[in-house]
Structures are given as structure tokens and as C-alpha cells.
Amino acid sequence: MPGIWETNMNFSQRSRSLFKTIAVVLALALPTALAISSADARVGGGMSSGSRGSRTYSAPPSTTTAPGSASQFNRTYTQPGAGMNSAAPARGGLFGRAGGFMGGLAAGFLGAGLLGMLFGGGLFGGLGGLSSIIGLIIQIALVVLVVRLAMSWWQRRHTPQAAYANADAGAGPGPQTNYRSGLGGGGFGFGANNAPLEIKPDDYEAFERLLGEIQSAWSNEDVAKLHTLATPEMVSYFEKDLGENRARNVVNKTSNVKLLQGDLAEAWREGETDYATVALRFALTDKTVDRNTGALVAGSEQPGEVTEVWTFARRPGSGWELSAIQQTN
DSSP: HHHHHHHHHOOOHHHHHHHHHHHHHHHHHHHHHHHHHHHOOOOTEEEEEOOOTTTHHHHHOSSSOOOOOOOOSBSSSOOOOTTSSOOOOOOOOOTTTTOHHHHHHHHHHHHHHHHHTTTSSOOOOGGGGGGGGHHHHHHHHHHHHHHHHHHHHHHTTSSSSOOOOOOOSSOOOOOOOSSSSSSOOOOOEOOOOEEEEEEHHHHHHHHHHHHHHHHHHTTTTOOOHHHHOOOOOOOOHHHHHHHHHHOOOOHHHHHHHHHHEEEEEEEEETTTTEHHHHHHEEEEEEEETTTTTTEEEEOOOOOOOEEEEEEEEOOTTTOEEEEEEBBOO
């Protein structure tokens, strides 16, 4: 039966070629994916996480410190409610967050690759396999894209779906008060029923202190201390990120934290809870080291600068605690 034998040989050759191609792509793509995650190893994982009460889906005003926009939340317990029209609900599925042109493009390429497998062309046969450098580059880009989309989908599936109770959204933010060197002075924001919420010098001092203490507790992996500095929601994200570091046998260390500039974006009151969103530009040394040997895995021994938007919440009888971190665009 020469026909059957020839078919089996061709199938075996295609299989070996396919495995070699996948091995090359993964070998090149995985270090890229690891580098992306390692570069954002600081507190919050370089993502936008947490809740801003009823303003979670409303972008905070830009400030002198953060003149651009703050990113929408990647991780939040708060669900979109009535009147929250500034952000459309995320679509489900693996390509839900990508959406639009890029989502359809990725889905189309992946679908074409799967059809190629079914009809004997190999997953990357249409791109010329190893003989095409351009095809290989496209393959690597697609693998990285699909991995990142899958990770985002997985995180959404495993994020607790409890929502904070929504209070009245209130009026828009009041006038901004900018402070070009650290945080200081006073400022007003307006919340529900136009009731002014005054942010005093002592409050700014508390924000600056929390910036340093949270970074220190994170570096020491002191979850008990983090519970005294941040909301339960934020601590749940910190615990998840710390667990992933332990699984990789690394620890992220942030040190030499120094606030360089900060200003108030908005402050308001919802029911009995006060909120203050501030833009922070700070210097820090951010490095990830091997848990056993202390060898540098990612980051640098040299200090760098970061600009983020932090929201703090305060309930009656309690001090300020971190409620959200947003990255800036």
C-alpha cells in the first residue's frame, strides 16, 4: 500500500515541521511576554486596579502632574451601573477586550491558522513557515497578542464580582489645586449635594506617608500591614500579585521612594465615605530578584520615575486608605 505509506510519511514530516515552528515561536515569544510582566512588577503590577466609588467608570480630571488621561480599570469589583456611560461594558470572550479591528484581525489570523492545520497546511503554513522571516515575525506577534488576551480574559474570569454599593454620583469636580513640589496646602472638591470636601495639609501628608508605607509593606510581602493601609479589594490584588511572584520564585523590591510632585484631581463624598484622587509623580528603585540567591532578575539598581493616579478613601472613625491605582497615558 504505497499510497497509505506516502500519506503517513507526509503527515509525519508536516508534524515535525509544525513542532519545530511552534518551538521557535515560543522560544522567542515567551521571553518577550516575561519581560513585559517583569517591567511592571511594582505595587499594582503596572495595571489600573481598584474602585473610586460611583466614579469608577468616570475618568478623573487631568492635572499638572498627570496632564494626560488615566487608564480605565483592568481590575475592579465595581460593576457598571445606571448613568455610568463613560465606559461601555466589556464584551465577553477571549477577544472581548481587544474589540474592533485588532480583535477581528487576531481572530481572523488564528482562525486561518487552525483551518490550515485541518487541511494539512500546518498552523503557520500560510505564512511560509521557517522560510519566511516576515512570516515568523508575524507569528511571534500573534502568539504574544493571544497570550496577553488570554491572560486578561483569565484575570477577568477570576476577579470577584462583588460590587460596592453605589451612592449618588453628585456634581462634577470642583476647582483643582496644584502643588508642584510634593503634596501640601489645601484644596476643595465637591461631592453629593454640592457639599464641599476640604482636603487639608494633614491629608496630603497622609497621602505621601501611605505612598511610602505601601511600597515598603509590598517589598516585605507584609500582607497584614497592607490590610491597614489599603481597602480589602486592593489587598486582594496585592495578594494575587505576590502569589504569582512566589510561584516564579522571585520577590519585587521597591526602595528609595520619594514623592517628586503631586496634585489634587478631585475630592468628593459619597454617603459617609470621603474620596480623594491625586496624581503622584515619584522616584523609586524597582527591581525583581531571585528569592533564593538575590540575583537581579528584572528592573534596575538605579532609581526611575513613575506617574500614577491614586485614589484614597476614608470612612468615619478611620484614616485614609488606598482605594485605587490608575496608570497614566
